Amino acid sequence: MAMIEATGLSKTFRVTKRRGGIFGGLRSIVDPEVRRVEAVQDLSLNVEPGEIIGLVGPNGAGKSTTIKMLTGILMPSAGQVRVAGFNPLHQRREMAAHIGVVFGQRTQLWWDLPLIDSLHLLRHLYRVPEERHSANLARLRTLLDLDQFINTPVRQLSLGQRMRGDLAASLLHDPQLLYLDEPTIGLDVVAKARIREFLLRINAERGMTILITTHDMDDVEALCQRLLIIDHGHKLYDGGLAAIRERFGGERTLIAVLDLAEVHTLPRTAEGQPYLAELPEGVRQVRLDGPRVWLSFGKNALPAHELVAWLGARHRLKDVTFQEPEIEDVIRRIYEEDLLRQEVEVF
């Protein structure tokens, strides 16, 4: 059974414009000005148990609306959804007991009370048997290293500590599926790494299915085997991370360190910039700075080792490093150049 099964999911909002003035509020109820916004259109998605899937897209792409429909907060305008075997719409409360949700920007903890109070109260909210709850709590205390601040009021916690508390809070009832909305937003590098490590661990050890929305491409690279890109309410891409880099990654860069003495003997352009002459087809010199030279080459031009061999035969190479295209750049290119959408229209 798939953990998430969605077919043809759509959501159209009727946005009412607010009127000002004393009676404006009342008039907006009686006689609203309506505009239709298609937030999500015809989205289909299948997530198997144990997957970690990243949901990315620019602001306003429909990520939140999608999450809200998958968690039972919002009813879809059209389409079918089943999450953990439940219909989020008609079985919201039953489903709620089987999913965990973390909003990076909003805590579900009781602000003025020590973290431990919230963690205890959640047992009653989710009706978790006491033994299971204390076992889970003990495990999460160790895994997330909560003990040093578990008796501190939540409002005094750092953002990273609070996020660890929120993660524990959302996992105490043994959910089968964890939704994370921007879980690393605003965290420092160490805190981010810690959260990622934890998520990978619960995924590996407990087969936790995780759906994560994020703007942080490092999150995606560290966590997600699979990526779902949406924009303007449409699904643009659903597939592996390597595949997308392969398809849209553009060019790789080779950075060669030459002998500085040799650089002075190189031919120069009209502007007096030294350059490597007669480069193989598809290889382009991007920059030259001191002994370093940046060469960019398409993945179809020639294999990397041949380029190294070519360089070695003609120049005195001291060192060679490669730069893969950053996934962030790849995805930015997809949004900006509308790569996938064009493709959809062609077929």
Place this chain on the structure above:
Amino acid sequence: MISMLHIELRLYARLIRMQLRAQMQYKVDLVLDMLTYFLVTVLDFCVVLIYFVPFPTLLGWHLGEVALLSAVTSLGFGLAELFGGGIDNFDTLIRQGDFDRVLLRPVTTLIQVSTTQFRLRRLGRITQGIGAFALSLFFLRGLNLIWTPLKILVLLLGIASSALLFVSILLLGATICFWTVDATELTNILTYGGREMLSYPLTIYHQLMQRLFVFIVPLAFGTYIPVCYVLGHALPFDLPDWLAFTSPLVALLFALAALAFWRFGVHRYQSTGS
């Protein structure tokens, strides 16, 4: 069914305890708040009493009788403010988008919403109500009022019904927030206005107002009608005096109507997300 209710009530008590513990973090604030609120409500009560400086009675009601009515209204309203704090504050929950979290938990929405706040400082009004009640008994000495167990029962049920009616009005106001958060003043007219007006005998108002509070928003069933029964005053519109015993039923029906409207509102929120 009964055991479900039991579980929900225990959960409600737990959530309220969390709120109380949170408020205990700011003890000085709490004491000051309670004291100020007490003084404000005492002033309200004094305003009612000042009428009787130049005039001996108000449409046949004596000082002690109006004081009793005002005290009972204060108690009902005070209880509603205490237990309905979260409902009253619902517009903030909606504005901050925190209602989404409510929908993500396997617990009835109303239990969660009503426990987002428990305004302990509202005990100030209840204290004032108790004081005013004692004072009204003092003023009533000369009137040969005989207290029977039945009268006490009617009065107690009246206070409870009054609290339920006020909470139901707050719930109606909260539900409107699913459509717009700009119209919260609308129900304040009914809650604060209703409390203010019902501190006086209903018959001093225009027929239209009397009908409103008896037949449409039956706040009169919470305070005015039970107090009339206790004091032996005739009811408006020639209504029979046994109606005083129907207060809990009327309040319950009104609450059920408000609850149905709330459910409709939640449903709407889920289809519009705003």
